[in-house]
Amino acid sequence: MDKQQFFEGLRVVELASVLAGPAIGLFFAELGAEVVKVENARTEGDVTRRWKLPSEPAEADYSAYYCSVNYKKNVRMIDLSAPQGRAEVLELIADADIVVSNFKRASAQKLGMDYDTLYEHNPALIYAQLDAFGADDPLPAFDVVLQAEAGFLYMNGEPGRDPVKMPVALIDILAAHQLKEAVLLALLHRYRTGKGSFVSTSLLDAAIASLANQATNWLMEGHIPQPMGMQHPNIAPYGDIFYGSDGKPLVLAAGTEGQFTQLCQCLGLPELTQDERFASNKSRVQHRSQLCDQLRPAFERADRAAWMKKLGEAGVPVGSIRNMREVFEREQAKNLILEEPMPDGRNSRRVATAAFKWKPAG
Structure with a gap:
């Protein structure tokens, strides 16, 4: 079996926008699952559709940023605030295996898209919830806010100069990896017991869990990492x-x-x-x-x-x-490019998120 067909027959309903939540749906889409992405019809869909480079066509319905995490998804524009829209999504979820949500928890309850409500429609459902700061903190946040709150900005940059953010939304990507791992555990649990699960993480938890040696330098030695540019606090050169x-x-x-x-x-x-x-x-x-x-x-x-x-x-x-052009001169990078034709005739091009190789025994 090719890994692109591994999750064939699995249905994922994605109630998530921007990067972290859609990156979870993307993982399953790349591996053969049917991923239905529900976008808000009242706000013209996922906000990243409009996060365009100056060089991108202003009239286009999507941006390159949007394409980076929305490969091979069945997109539905639905107004969840309307009874008809909610009924349509509930019908999708009744036969779904996984729901991915980054709704604020209060908003999910108001819309009837929270885990307790959906459990009544589908007890075997795996519900993956992504929060910004945690279950009890409703504050919204984008990636750079978490880079600040988790210490990344303080450490990153040159001595005596302003902090520098990482040039990709790395906290979102790390949180997506954490929640994917939780979903895979939940799938194993369901295989063994037939029961669904509620799994969750927050951007802040994922960020703190990724501090690795920098956190340990503080926890064991009381060392507060300072901006060092490219240099490593423990190794030279x-x-x-x-x-x-x-x-x-x-x-x-x-x-x-x-x-x-x-x-x-x-x-x-x-x-x-x-x-x-x-x-x-x-x-x-x-x-x-x-x-x-x-x-x-x-x-x-x-x-x-x-x-x-x-x-x-x-x-x-x-x-x-290397700059980005030089990166994609490497054959190894070219082998990770995925293409998808879009309705307007252009091709969406992005890199694979499932970058591992898989070969079953026998």
Whole structure:
């Protein structure tokens, strides 16, 4: 079986807009489920339809942003505030396996689209609820607000300058992954017991759960992470940027002593491994600026492509800093592109969210 048919026969009703909720429906659509996306007919649908780049056709019914998470969905424009609209959605949900909602909980109750109400129509239903701050906090939020509240903005940027947000709505994507995992557990539970489930997460919970080593640095050592630009608080050289003779940037990630030794050998600087300032990772973190001053002139002796080849062959983690055009020059990136013809004759093009490979045994 191809993974694109894995969830064939599964019906998902998506009562969600913007990015996080639709990203959950997108996952199931990519894997063969029937995903019915219900958009608000009174407000001309999902707000992201109108989040257009200046270069996009003003008259178009959708934006590239909208296309990024709405692949292979059966879109229904329905007014849920009208009895006829609610009846239409309830009919869809009666035979559905999963409902994805990012309605405020009070709004869902008012519309009769909350879990308790829908359970009466479909006891085997899996209801996935996405909140901004949590079940008891009705405040709305977009991704950048959560980047602020969860500490990402404080940490991100250059010392002495304003914070910098991440250039994708990463908190939304992380929350979608959390809720997808919960839905998959609920599907397993239903397979074993025949019973439905209510699963939920919040953008704030997902964001905090993703703080990883930065949270632990605080929880164990009382260290408040400060803006460091590209640099890593625990490793050097890691995240440091250098330029080849052609002016093209690359980034290092020498995370082990062996990789640092190989780096110095490739650069013709073996003596750095004997310098007490650079002899251990701890001392390199303490003397990072002096280390970079030593490495920078060496990189200027050859172009980026030459360094990528030489360092790669020596097992030193190094990356070219690519713009989006350069990213999609890679065959690996091209293989993740999904296309879908749209009603206006244009093609929607986006990257796959189910980027894993799957091969059943036998």
